[in-house]
Amino acid sequence: MTWxxxxxxxxxxxxxxxxxxxxxxxxxxxxxxxxxxxxxRFQGAWIGTWHDDxxxxxVERVTPDGHANVVFAQADxxxxxxxxxxxxxxxxxxxxxxxxxxxxxxxxxxxGPDRLYMTATLKNGGVTSGTLVRTDAARLAxxxxxxxxxxxxxxxxxxxxxxRTPDGARPIMLEATFYPPAGPGPAPLAxxxxxxxxxxxxxxxxxxxxxxxxxRDKGFAVLALxxxxxxxxxxxxGEDDFGRDHEGSLVDxxxxxxxxVEDLESAIAYGRKLPGVRPGPVLLxxxxxxxxxxxxxxxxxxxxxxxxxxxxxxxxxxGPVTTPYYANAGRGAADKVPxxxxxxxxxxxxxxxxxxxxxxxxxxxxxxxxxxLIDGVPGDGHLLRLYPERWRPIAxxxxxxxxxxxx
Numbered sequence: 001m002t003w004x005x006x007x008x009x010x011x012x013x014x015x016x017x018x019x020x021x022x023x024x025x026x027x028x029x030x031x032x033x034x035x036x037x038x039x040x041r042f043q044g045a046w047i048g049t050w051h052d053d054x055x056x057x058x059v060e061r062v063t064p065d066g067h068a069n070v071v072f073a074q075a076d077x078x079x080x081x082x083x084x085x086x087x088x089x090x091x092x093x094x095x096x097x098x099x100x101x102x103x104x105x106x107x108x109x110x111x112g113p114d115r116l117y118m119t120a121t122l123k124n125g126g127v128t129s130g131t132l133v134r135t136d137a138a139r140l141a142x143x144x145x146x147x148x149x150x151x152x153x154x155x156x157x158x159x160x161x162x163x164r165t166p167d168g169a170r171p172i173m174l175e176a177t178f179y180p181p182a183g184p185g186p187a188p189l190a191x192x193x194x195x196x197x198x199x200x201x202x203x204x205x206x207x208x209x210x211x212x213x214x215x216r217d218k219g220f221a222v223l224a225l226x227x228x229x230x231x232x233x234x235x236x237x238g239e240d241d242f243g244r245d246h247e248g249s250l251v252d253x254x255x256x257x258x259x260x261v262e263d264l265e266s267a268i269a270y271g272r273k274l275p276g277v278r279p280g281p282v283l284l285x286x287x288x289x290x291x292x293x294x295x296x297x298x299x300x301x302x303x304x305x306x307x308x309x310x311x312x313x314x315x316x317x318x319g320p321v322t323t324p325y326y327a328n329a330g331r332g333a334a335d336k337v338p339x340x341x342x343x344x345x346x347x348x349x350x351x352x353x354x355x356x357x358x359x360x361x362x363x364x365x366x367x368x369x370x371x372x373l374i375d376g377v378p379g380d381g382h383l384l385r386l387y388p389e390r391w392r393p394i395a396x397x398x399x400x401x402x403x404x405x406x407x
Contacts, residue, residue: 024141043062044058044059057118072088152207156270176270191268253321257325281305292314292325299332314349314350323358334366344374344375
C-alpha cells in the first residue's frame with residue numbers, strides 16, 4: 001500500500017470525500033493468549049471501502065468469548081447523502097463473523113488471510129458491501145492515509161476497440177473491476193454495467209461488489225465495466241447526446257446507444273482473455289441503462305450471450321422513441337437468449353405502464369424473458385438491486401437454468 005502523510009503531502013484543498021476522521025489515538029490491546037485464533041485475527045486496523053466510499057474499521061480489543069471494542073469511521077458520500085464521522089461501538093464475533101448492530105447491521109468476514117468482506121444491511125432490507133485490508137493502526141492515528149485505497153476487486157484498464165485518444169496514439173482506456181472465479185478451473189464470464197448519472201456523479205466508480213460476489217458464488221468470473229466518461233474511464237460520455245426536433249421533443253437516442261454498445265464490445269473482448277475465464281458466450285447484467293444495454297446487445301449478437309439479468313432496465317423514460325428498441329431486441333434474440341427482467345412497481349423513473357409496454361413489445365416480436373414486477377420495494381423501486389432478499393431467490397432459479405459449460 002502506497003502511503004502519503006497528511007500534513008506534508010496533501011494539498012490545502014482536498015476532495016471532501018477523501019477525508020475519513022478518526023480519534024486522536026486508539027486504545028489497542030493485544031488479544032489474550034487464550035483467545036481463539038478465529039477471534040484474535042480480527043484485532044487490528046482495517047482500511048478499504050463501504051458502498052464504494054472510504055471506510056476504516058479499527059478493532060481495538062477482542063475477548064476470548066467473542067466480544068470486541070471497535071472504532072467505525074466513514075467518509076462523506078454525496079451520492080448516499082451521508083456525512084463523515086467516527087464512533088466507538090461494541091461488536092460480537094461468532095462463527096468467523098464480526099457483527100455490529102444498530103440502525104444498520106454490519107458484518108465482516110475474512111475473504112483471505114488479511115482481507116475482510118463486509119456487508120451492511122438496513123432495517124428495511126437494503127444491502128451494500130465493501131472490502132477492507134489490514135493496515136497499521138499507529139500510522140492511521142498519525143494521520144497517514146493511502147494514496148490508492150483498497151478496492152473490492154482488481155482494477156483493470158480495457159483498451160477500446162474503436163475509439164482512440166485525440167492524437168491517435170493509442171486506444172482510450174475503460175476502467176473495470178475484475179473478480180476472478182472463486183473455484184478451480186476456468187469459468188464463464190459475467191459482465192455488469194451501470195446506469196446513467198449527471199454532472200460530477202459520473203466520476204463515481206461502481207464496483208458492484210454485492211452482485212459480483214453473488215455471481216462468483218454461482219460459478220462466474222465477473223467484470224464490472226465503467227463505460228466511457230464514467231468513473232476513471234477515458235473518453236467523453238455521449239450517451240445523452242439526444243436528437244430533438246425543433247419543438248424540443250425527443251426523436252433519437254441512437255448515437256448514445258451505439259456508443260454504449262462499442263464500450264460493451266470492448267469489455268467482452270478483453271474479458272475473454274483474462275485469467276480463469278473460459279471462452280464462449282457471456283452473461284450480461286446491468287442496472288437501469290446497463291440493463292437496457294444487456295438486453296439490446298443480446299438482440300444484436302445473440303450467439304455471444306448466454307443470458308441477461310436486467311435490473312430496472314431502460315435508456316430513457318419515453319416510450320415513442322425507446323419502445324422500438326425492445327421490439328428489435330426481441331426479434332434479434334428470439335428464444336436463443338434466456339433473460340430475467342427484474343423491475344419494481346414503484347420505480348420512480350420507469351412507471352409500471354411503460355415497463356409493461358417494453359415487455360409486451362419485446363415478447364410480441366419473439367423475445368423470451370422471465371418478467372418479475374416486484375412490489376413493496378422501500379423508497380424508489382428503481383434501486384431494486386440494493387434489496388437482494390427481494391430478487392436473489394428469483395435470480396438463483398434463473399441462473400440454475402443456464403448452461404454454464406456451454407463452449
